[in-house]
Amino acid sequence: MWHALLWVGAVVCGAAPQAEAAPAAAQSLRVAVFRADVTPPAGAFCGGWNQPLVRIEEPLWAKGVVLDDGRTRCVLCALDWCTLSNGSHAMFRRALAEAAGVEPRFVAVHCVHQHTAPSVDGDAQRLLDAQPGAPKVADLAALEATAKRVAAAVKESLQRLEPVDRVGLGQAPVQRVAATRRVLGPDGKIRVRWSAC
Numbered sequence: 001m002w003h004a005l006l007w008v009g010a011v012v013c014g015a016a017p018q019a020e021a022a023p024a025a026a027q028s029l030r031v032a033v034f035r036a037d038v039t040p041p042a043g044a045f046c047g048g049w050n051q052p053l054v055r056i057e058e059p060l061w062a063k064g065v066v067l068d069d070g071r072t073r074c075v076l077c078a079l080d081w082c083t084l085s086n087g088s089h090a091m092f093r094r095a096l097a098e099a100a101g102v103e104p105r106f107v108a109v110h111c112v113h114q115h116t117a118p119s120v121d122g123d124a125q126r127l128l129d130a131q132p133g134a135p136k137v138a139d140l141a142a143l144e145a146t147a148k149r150v151a152a153a154v155k156e157s158l159q160r161l162e163p164v165d166r167v168g169l170g171q172a173p174v175q176r177v178a179a180t181r182r183v184l185g186p187d188g189k190i191r192v193r194w195s196a197c
Contacts, residue, residue, distance in 0.1 A: 036153035085121040099151035
């Protein structure tokens with residue numbers, strides 16, 4: 001996974017091999033990895049269709065790489081969350097960009113999209129907060145604290161930038177991991193399998 005991220009990041013940063021020679025310093029690529037806990041606190045609403053968090057079975061992580069080609073940096077980050085939408089996504093990108101010393105356009109934040117993880121939209125919560133009796137779907141203070149934790153991990157990783165001299169790619173067959181959402185019932189009718197059975 002890291003190798004694919006490095007390749008994508010190298011292309012995004014413009015550090016992929018050039019057609020014409022450039023000074024050696026401009027061609028050097030350095031990388032640092034980071035990780036931060038993004039597990040919501042017990043009792044927090046995970047947003048969307050999820051129920052409030054009752055127990056933590058496994059911690060959720062933000063993992064990523066910082067790529068530095070001597071001219072700029074790129075930050076690639078993946079969250080163990082279902083979704084991070086609208087202004088909340090922009091807020092994460094701004095926090096990570098500031099930590100890396102770049103503009104937000106050099107930051108990519110993605111979610112792995114497992115359905116039992118947080119699905120967060122702070123903008124939706126702000127709209128709900130304006131309505132009496134509206135449900136709670138996001139903890140805005142916890143969201144900002146989480147973004148700060150990830151940003152701190154990015155900033156700390158800059159002390160560990162290491163040279164990269166090659167990018168590796170690999171492939172392998174994937175077997176026995178797929179499932180169908182259209183399940184044939186005993187009566188011959190198709191039933192929809194949602195996120196849980």
